[in-house]
Amino acid sequence: MRITGDQYLIKKINKSIVFDTIRQNHPISRAQISETTNLNKGTVSSLVKDLIDDNLVYEIGPGESSGGRRPVMLLFNHVAGFAIGVDLGVNYILTVLTDLEGNPVEEIRTTLENISFDSVISTLFQSIRTLIERAPDSPRGIVGIGIGVPGIVEEKGTVLFAPNLGWKNVNLSEIVKKEFQLPVTVHNEANAGAIGEHLFGAGKDTKNLVYVSVGIGIGTGIIINNDLYKGALGFSGEMGHSVIESHGKKCRCGNRGCWELYASERAFLEQAKTLSIDSADSTEEFNLDWYLQAANEGNDEVIRLFHQAGEYLGIGLTNIVNTFNPELIIIGNRFAKAEKWISQPIRRIVENRALPYHRGHMKIAFSSLGAHSCALGAASVSITNFFSDMKISVE
Ligand SMILES: [Zn+2]
Secondary structure (H helix, E strand, O other), X not given: OOOOHHHHHHHHHHHHHHHHHHHHHOOEEHHHHHHHHOOOHHHXXXXXXXXXXXXXXXXXXXXXXXXXXXXXXEEEOOOOOEEEEEEEOOOEEEXXXXXXXXXXXXXXXXXXXXXXXXXXXXXXHHHHHHHHHHOOOOOOOEEEEEEEEOOEEOOOOOEEEEOXXXXXXXXHHHHHHHHHOOOEEEEEHHHHHHHHHHHHOOOOOOOOEEEEEEOOOEEEEEEEOOEEOOOOOOOOOOHHHOEOOOOOOEOOOOOEOEOHHHHOHHHHHHHHOOOOOOOOOOOOOOOHHHHHHXXXXXXXXXXXXXXXXXXXXXXXXXXXXXHHOOOEEEEEOHHHHHHHHHHHHHHHHHHHHOOHHHHOOOEEEEOOOHHHHHXXXXXXXXXXXXXXXXXXXXX
């Protein structure tokens, strides 16, 4: 029998419906799929056979019977392939291997001593290569690589501007694709973090949220109605450069008084240099972890500085609350480690300053994926792309 274009299209659509049903509801029987999808049992059986042949679905022993013979149950084969997610930070690279459900399997964290372009790229390649080697054997292998970068990223994966890395017009997706011959996507790190928290973290089951990535700079990822809001060209979310002091400090972006000059990790570390801290060891590196420990040991000056950073964060968050009316704001990235010290000042400022209608049902949370929001979010985009290759959209 010749299969016409229409039949082929319908089969592909039905197959993706059956596959999604299994992924979202497994373990599930063929009869249950037929009930859920309204596809007849013969069609379901034939499509399930295809999915089993594709290694995406497998059978397990009989489930509970509703009378009569106990049915064979179907499971989504979440280790049919693996994805790689990368958080390319300013002073570190975190690379995570996940299964097709986005569960982390392996990870590598490397500190970037040297942020010269060649050194960053070679460290990036090395960590991706190591994870590819460590990935368990699977029928589909590595389905894709997703990379989050602290900068402005154009849709095809060119990093237009990443001031903290000193990058301009770096076609990162091509560079990585060429090396590994795999699908590669590149994202702004806050957008990737927002996707990660929305799928797996503090933002699960939340339709409208803003993820605020507070690291060396500040970026935000905006989820509206369960979708990432990208803006016309994909550059939305640069809230770190919203002005909170009209005649304030000069910013690398060309403007003055940007929020991230007052509330980011870098701003905190610069301010901290002015503290009268005595240390026996002059070679000690005064980084965020050092100050967190000092605060834990009761250093009042350091604690006061964390409170001040929290207040400045609260000012920017107030603008976000009033603009987006989110259900949830998630504070993530490195500075979230200071939750104990910044949480109260943030909440106090938002409580005092945001419009009462907006803050009513709004929650402020700290990232529940910790340092992993961006890498897991980036990996999940590769998985989504792999699955959507199976689909044909009929709009
Ligand atoms: Zn700026």
